[in-house]
Amino acid sequence: MVNAATKLLIAASGTGGHLFPAIALAQELPDYQIEWLGVPNRLETQLVPQQYKLNTISVEGFQKGFGISSLLTLGKLVGSVLKVRKILQNGQFQGVFTTGGYIAGPAVIAARSLGIPVILHEANAFPGKVTRFFGPWCNAVALGFAVAAKYLPRAQTIYTSTPVRSEFLEPGVASSLDLGIPENVPVIVVFGGSQGAVAVNKLVRECATVWFDAGAWVVHLTGDKDPDAENLKHPQYISLPFYNNMAALLQRANLAISRSGAGSLTELAVCGTPAILIPYPFAAEDHQTYNAQVFTSVGAALMFQQKELTVEKLQTEVLRLLQSPQELKAMGEKAKTIAPADSAEKLAQLVREIVEK
Structure with missing residues (x-):
């Protein structure tokens, strides 16, 4: 039986x-x-x-x-x-x-x-x-x-x-990225979790031209609630509401700019993606700030509160990190210690x- x-x-x-x-x-x-x-x-x-x-x-x-x-x-x-x-x-x-x-x-x-x-x-x-x-x-x-x-x-x-979903644990999954990004350029990924982040989206679009001039590509996952999602056009800018192959994208990225929901952070940690975190200011009991502090406490990410973050500050911090590959590498290695596979x-x-x- x-x-x-x-x-x-x-x-x-x-x-x-x-x-x-x-x-x-x-x-x-x-x-x-x-x-x-x-x-x-x-x-x-x-x-x-x-x-x-x-x-x-x-x-x-x-x-x-x-x-x-x-x-x-x-x-x-x-x-x-x-x-x-x-x-x-x-x-x-x-x-x-x-x-x-x-x-x-x-x-x-x-x-x-x-x-x-x-x-x-x-x-x-x-x-x-x-x-x-x-x-x-x-x-x-x-x-x-x-x-x-x-x-x-x-x-x-x-x-x-x-x-995390099994694809995040597959080595070499970055090779399945199908966005037409050249191999040797720095890639910045911007995302706000499964619901998007309109305030972050607006800030990034105002910053992006400086990053393009520095040779970076920006993959911007806007969510489906951003009325201005189509406002920026540039050969080095890829704007999508969502992207299914997040494991490949985060493994390829040199830097992420993200909210700090727990699911997104775990995916960043497993992929070893260094990040600038902008906690959602209206999250229940400010729990996204607590999440981000786990990462900043070990040096895996930088955190900025949305109300304090200006265009100039975000532009400057991203450029500084892109010009500091050793710091980015160290941040990524520290991120991996946060989430066991x-x-x-x-x-x-x-x-x-x-x-x-």
């Missing part, structure tokens, strides 16, 4: 920072039967269904203050918990894995009410409200940055780093130990 596959429900929704680590984990559990829990009209509806069955619930975060909207949100939460309980019972799931965010609440409550073990992965250096509240309810909280443990004194934490395997082993016990 063949044993039935272990069934795992993955609750991950919204941005690449939540979804890509969960997909990387799922790839490390080929013997598991995996289904997904997401929200309608979010990124998971594009990334997940071709690989895993996607179940959706309607849930959102509580806004500041208390009013009619809070009551409606509470009603949705209760309804979502009941729906997740039904999914878990009907599917006979043996474990739940979540990467936090709004969707983690109903997933954790439903699982624990049924006695099903839960593993939560927190990618940020400063854990989000959901993780701080629900962490103690979980069998384990896996950490993207070891420093996050001090903010979760009541949770069972273990440092695993944050998994076996994070997905460590996380998969943790899931196996808890779910199969």
Whole structure:
């Protein structure tokens, strides 16, 4: 008699920072039967269904203050918990894995009410409200940055780093870059995470001419919400809303200019890409600054707050770094120390130990 596959429900929704680590984990559990829990009209509806069955619930975060909207949100939460309980019972799931965010609440409550073990992965250096509240309810909280443990004194934490998709770990993947960039020119990659960064985009376009004069090429991933994305034209400038082969691009890049979401930072670290980090100033509880400080503390990146960063300052810092290849090399080597390459395997082993016990 063949044993039935272990069934795992993955609750991950919204941005690449939540979804890509969960997909990387799922790839490390080929013997598991995996289904997904997401929200309608979010990124998971594009990334997940071709690989895993996607179940959706309607849930959102509580806004500041208390009013009619809070009551409606509470009603949705209760309804979502009941729906997740039904999914878990009907599917006979043996474990739940979540990467936090709004969707983690109903997933954790439903699982624990049924006695099903839960593993939560927190990618940020400063854990989000959901993780701080629900962490103690979980069998384990896996950490993207070891420093996050001090903010979760009541949770069972273990440092695993944050998994990246398998292509980021393939040596020589930079050769698959298909953007027509000459071999021996410096390349600056600009990106703002899976949702783009309009303020950074504007700043970079104002800076770029000086970098072109210095021989650099700029690959600018603008996201799809920038009304001025087509405003700059130059032979050394490649503007795209998104680019799928990020592993090749980051391995080829001499320097990245980026927001400091946890997923983006882990990809930079695994690729050893030196960076100038501009934390998103409106991120919840300023968590992107905490993330960036992990990199600046070891010399893997420079950080500038958006309100303090002028065109002149960014132009000057980028030119200085491009003219200092030894400094860039050292930054890249320090970045690689932040994210071990076996994070997905460590996380998969943790899931196996808890779910199969």
